[in-house]
Amino acid sequence: MDPAAAVSPESFSLVHQIAHADWIVKLVMAGLALASLWSWTVILDKTFRFAALNRQANRFEEQVSSGRSLEEIAAQAGDRPTHALPRMLQGALREWREARNRGSVSESQTAFLVQRIDRVLDTIIARESQRVEEGLGVLAIVATASPFIGLFGTVWGIMSAFQAIAIQKNTNLAVVAPAIAEALFATAIGLIAAIPAYIAYNAFSTKAGKFTARLEGFADDLSTAIQRRLAEKV
Numbered sequence: 001m002d003p004a005a006a007v008s009p010e011s012f013s014l015v016h017q018i019a020h021a022d023w024i025v026k027l028v029m030a031g032l033a034l035a036s037l038w039s040w041t042v043i044l045d046k047t048f049r050f051a052a053l054n055r056q057a058n059r060f061e062e063q064v065s066s067g068r069s070l071e072e073i074a075a076q077a078g079d080r081p082t083h084a085l086p087r088m089l090q091g092a093l094r095e096w097r098e099a100r101n102r103g104s105v106s107e108s109q110t111a112f113l114v115q116r117i118d119r120v121l122d123t124i125i126a127r128e129s130q131r132v133e134e135g136l137g138v139l140a141i142v143a144t145a146s147p148f149i150g151l152f153g154t155v156w157g158i159m160s161a162f163q164a165i166a167i168q169k170n171t172n173l174a175v176v177a178p179a180i181a182e183a184l185f186a187t188a189i190g191l192i193a194a195i196p197a198y199i200a201y202n203a204f205s206t207k208a209g210k211f212t213a214r215l216e217g218f219a220d221d222l223s224t225a226i227q228r229r230l231a232e233k234v
Helices: 014-020 023-064 070-076 084-101 107-132 136-168 173-233
Strands: none
Touching: 023 070, 023 084, 023 107, 023 136, 023 173, 070 084, 084 107, 084 173, 107 173, 136 173
C-alpha cells in the first residue's frame, strides 16, 4: 500500500495532530495549554479588578470634591475600607488628630507632622501598587517563555520525524508532511499562549502605573489640604 494513500485531510486536523504527536511534543503542548489557561485567568481577574478599582476611586473622589467634610467622608468609608483612597484619607486624618490632641502645633511640629503623613501615604501607595501588580509576573513569564518552549517541541518533533524517515527510508512528502505539521503545531500553541499574555502584560502594566499615579496625585492633594488646615489652626 502506498504510504501516501494513508494521508488525508483528517491527518492535519487538530485532534489527529495532538493524538499522533511524539510524547515529548504532547507534554509541551499540554504545558503550553496550561500556561495559556493560567494567563487567561490572570487576564480576566485583572480586567475586572482594575475596572472595580477605578470605579470605586471615581465615586470616592466625587465625594471628596462634593464639599462635605473629610471627617464625614472618612467615617462613611467604615473601619476597614478595602480601597486605598479612603485608607489614605483615614490615615492622614488620624495623624492630624493625634497631633491636634497634643495641643497647639508649632511650625517645626507642623513640618514633622507633614512628613509623618507623607510616610503613611507613601506606605499605603507602595502596598497598593504591589497588590495591583500581582499576577503580572505570570503574564511576563508566559509571554517570554512560551514561544521558546513551543520551538523546543517543534525541534523535537522534527527530529523524531526525520528519524522515522531514516528508519523507513521513505522521503515521500506525503509521509513527512503530517509529522512535520504535528511538530510545527507546538510552535503555534506557543504563540497562541504568548501573544495574549504579552499584550495583556503591557496593557495592565500601563493601567497599574496610571492607578499608582492616581494614588500619588490624591496623596499630594490630601497633604496640601492637611497643611492648609494646620495653617488655619496656628
